[in-house]
Amino acid sequence: xxxxxxxxxxxxxxxxxxxxxxxxxxxxxxxxxxxxxxxxxxxxxxxxxxxxxxxxxxxxxxxxxxxxxxxxxxxxxxxxxxxxxxxxxxxxxxxxxxxxxxxxxxxxxxxxxxxxxxxxxxxxxxxxxxxxxxxxxxxxxxxxxxxxxxxxxxxxxxxxxxxxxxxxxxxxxxxxxxxxxxxxxxxxxxxxxxxxxxxxxxxxxxxxxxxxxxxxxxxxxxxxxxxxxxxxxxxxxxxxxxxxxxxxxxxxxxxxxxxxxxxxxxxxxxxxxxxxxxxxxxxxxxxxx
Amino acid sequence: xxxxxxxxxxxxxxxxxxxxxxxxxxxxxxxxxxxxxxxxxxxxxxxxxxxxxxxxxxxxxxxxxxxxxxxxxxxxxxxxxxxxxxxxxxxxxxxxxxxxxxxxxxxxxxxxxxxxxxxxxxxxxxxxxxxxxxxxxxxxxxxxxxxxxxxxxxxxxxxxxxxxxxxxxxxxxxxxxxxxxxxxxxxxxxxxxxxxxxxxxxxxxxxxxxxxxxxxxxxxxxxxxxxxxxxxxxxxxxxxxxxxxxxxxxxxxxxxxxxxxxxxxxxxxxxxxxxxxxxxxxxxxxxxxxxxxxxxxxxxxxxxxxxxxxxxxxxxxxxxxxxxxxxxxxxxxxxxxxxxxxxxxxxxxxxxxxxxxxxxxxxx
Numbered sequence: 337x338x339x340x341x342x343x344x345x346x347x348x349x350x351x352x353x354x355x356x357x358x359x360x361x362x363x364x365x366x367x368x369x370x371x372x373x374x375x376x377x378x379x380x381x382x383x384x385x386x387x388x389x390x391x392x393x394x395x396x397x398x399x400x401x402x403x404x405x406x407x408x409x410x411x412x413x414x415x416x417x418x419x420x421x422x423x424x425x426x427x428x429x430x431x432x433x434x435x436x437x438x439x440x441x442x443x444x445x446x447x448x449x450x451x452x453x454x455x456x457x458x459x460x461x462x463x464x465x466x467x468x469x470x471x472x473x474x475x476x477x478x479x480x481x482x483x484x485x486x487x488x489x490x491x492x493x494x495x496x497x498x499x500x501x502x503x504x505x506x507x508x509x510x511x512x513x514x515x516x517x518x519x520x521x522x523x524x525x526x527x528x529x530x531x532x533x534x535x536x537x538x539x540x541x542x543x544x545x546x547x548x549x550x551x552x553x554x555x556x557x558x559x560x561x562x563x564x565x566x567x568x569x570x571x572x573x574x575x576x577x578x579x580x581x582x583x584x585x586x587x588x589x590x591x592x593x594x595x596x597x598x599x600x601x602x603x604x605x606x607x608x609x610x611x612x613x614x615x616x617x618x619x620x621x622x623x624x625x
Numbered sequence: 626x627x628x629x630x631x632x633x634x635x636x637x638x639x640x641x642x643x644x645x646x647x648x649x650x651x652x653x654x655x656x657x658x659x660x661x662x663x664x665x666x667x668x669x670x671x672x673x674x675x676x677x678x679x680x681x682x683x684x685x686x687x688x689x690x691x692x693x694x695x696x697x698x699x700x701x702x703x704x705x706x707x708x709x710x711x712x713x714x715x716x717x718x719x720x721x722x723x724x725x726x727x728x729x730x731x732x733x734x735x736x737x738x739x740x741x742x743x744x745x746x747x748x749x750x751x752x753x754x755x756x757x758x759x760x761x762x763x764x765x766x767x768x769x770x771x772x773x774x775x776x777x778x779x780x781x782x783x784x785x786x787x788x789x790x791x792x793x794x795x796x797x798x799x800x801x802x803x804x805x806x807x808x809x810x811x812x813x814x815x816x817x818x819x820x821x822x823x824x825x826x827x828x829x830x831x832x833x834x835x836x837x838x839x840x841x842x843x844x845x846x847x848x849x850x851x852x853x854x855x856x857x858x859x860x861x862x863x864x865x866x867x868x869x870x871x872x873x874x875x876x877x878x879x880x881x882x883x884x885x886x887x888x889x890x891x892x893x894x895x896x897x898x899x900x901x902x903x904x905x906x907x908x909x910x911x912x913x914x915x916x917x918x919x920x921x922x923x924x925x926x927x928x929x930x931x932x933x934x935x936x937x938x939x940x941x942x943x944x945x946x947x948x949x950x951x952x953x954x955x956x957x958x959x960x961x962x963x964x965x966x967x968x969x970x971x972x973x974x975x976x977x978x979x980x981x982x983x984x985x986x987x988x989x
Contacts, residue, residue: 514708514710516706516707516708516710517712517713519677519697519704519706519710520704520706520710520771521712522677522697522698523675523676523677523703523704524703524723524724524727524771525698525724526698526727527696530727534727535712538714539713539714
């Protein structure tokens with residue numbers, strides 16, 4: 337009897353310990369983000385106060401007013417332009433990467449062609465190269481081609497960064513869809529193209545959505561290459577714009593945090609909106625329909 | 626009206642030949658079963674008829690029209706796939722109506738024809754379910770419904786029952802047969818299961834290594850197998866084949882046991898010919914325990930190695946001329962290993978095959 341009680345108690349202790357460990361881990365992961373978000377809504381003096389003010393007395397939208405130019409106080413950082421640039425560049429590069437990823441992924445999953453294995457391996461190896469390592473050659477090439485400080489220049493870079501990943505992910509999804517579904521649709525009267533759009537595409541939608549989210553986030557958050565290839569409001573993206581808050585002797589933490597919130601929130605919203613697909617997408621391999 | 630004709634049809638994958646020039650004519654409304662072991666080319670042949678595989682050589686005609694270069698959608702055929710291939714993101718109603726929708730039929734017409742097909746197959750209560758919510762047998766029926774709803778010239782079945790358990794397979798087999806009786810349409814059905822072939826077919830096409838071994842009604846194929854392959858593939862347990870030589874008007878087995886050449890075959894053999902004596906387990910029975918033991922026969926005393934009681938009958942393993950043979954005992958009786966029984970070989974139902982070619986020595 338006592339053994340049972342003891343084992344129950346030890347089980348309980350274990351689960352409590354697990355909770356504490358999980359909580360601690362989540363704290364480490366989330367606290368910086370929460371701190372940034374919180375700091376976006378409070379004045380600079382509270383952020384810099386010593387000892388630190390853990391719980392803000394009042395939240396304010398002044399920081400956002402400042403960077404968007406609503407309030408009395410304004411700073412000379414063109415955040416709306418950066419935001420627009422980021423949105424255009426991330427969306428366009430994602431759409432292109434998805435289109436190429438779908439075509440490529442479908443081809444790798446469904447067709448036999450020469451050098452297929454080698455090509456696929458090549459794509460994966462390309463993925464293994466850190467983008468920054470390419471920054472100098474890309475910079476030289478882009479300056480010759482006149483692509484420095486253009487949205488197109490950054491879009492091309494992001495598409496090429498994302499394509500190997502989207503092809504790889506989408507290939508996996510098309511592989512999971514039995515070939516006989518497309519064949520059945522063709523016997524039922526579809527052209528191959530119709531069979532793709534009516535049968536295979538809807539079934540791979542989760543995977544395509546996950547690939548899209550990853551591609552979007554990569555482009556949206558990318559800093560290293562963007563910082564080298566952009567100069568002005570024509571093409572500067574939000575992460576690069578963050579640097580504008582550092583002057584020679586001061587850093588406007590409040591403004592920077594407000595801007596960080598602007599970067600984080602769309603990404604969070606996007607992830608939240610497609611999370612159903614994302615989870616389905618990431619666990620697809622495990623469940624066989 | 627849709628007869629299907631194959632003329633010298635060849636399929637190669639690169640240098641690898643899979644189907645080697647087969648000829649076959651399937652009549653309108655006929656139920657033809659292609660049967661053979663894995664890799665015999667039966668599925669490939671079916672897929673060439675469907676248009677899902679390119680035809681390397683020869684002609685495929687449906688309703689008199691050469692369809693070699695027509696895509697599947699222009700052949701007016703339906704196909705039931707081994708894994709059903711139901712569209713997982715559509716409910717049963719949409720699965721059934723998909724082909725009609727693609728063909729541009731009006732919603733009223735689609736709904737009417739889906740309703741009729743559902744009625745025939747007993748799917749009406751399931752129309753709003755998705756394939757994931759159906760049992761194996763129900764999925765199978767939806768796949769068949771999708772095939773009949775378009776009113777095609779021919780149905781193609783690619784091992785449609787192999788994913789079902791034995792009991793369901795028996796039920797669905799009967800349903801397919803009933804369906805064919807209701808919806809008289811040409812059917813080409815591929816299976817590796819000889820029971821399905823025997824029970825469903827108007828005619829069986831036995832295939833091996835990309836060649837057709839024999840075409841005939843189930844009873845022709847069973848009673849007059851053209852080759853040793855057909856003899857052992859059709860019928861369960863398989864026919865016993867014993868090496869022998871013709872000598873002095875008798876079939877002399879390896880150990881010297883001689884049985885007379887069956888009457889109907891005497892004109893077809895000559896002395897010194899190496900043959901295989903083929904005799905089904907049903908035609909080797911202990912005296913007094915066979916199916917019918919009136920005809921000409923030969924009696925031999927054999928030792929029982931093993932007996933498998935199956936209720937109405939027992940399967941007996943014994944040795945004849947140094948080779949294991951299976952025999953059948955009808956009527957309940959316990960047989961112990963080691964027991965010596967007198968077996969009667971029903972020679973009127975025995976077969977002789979040319980040992981060199983494997984072909985039957987009796988002209989059909």
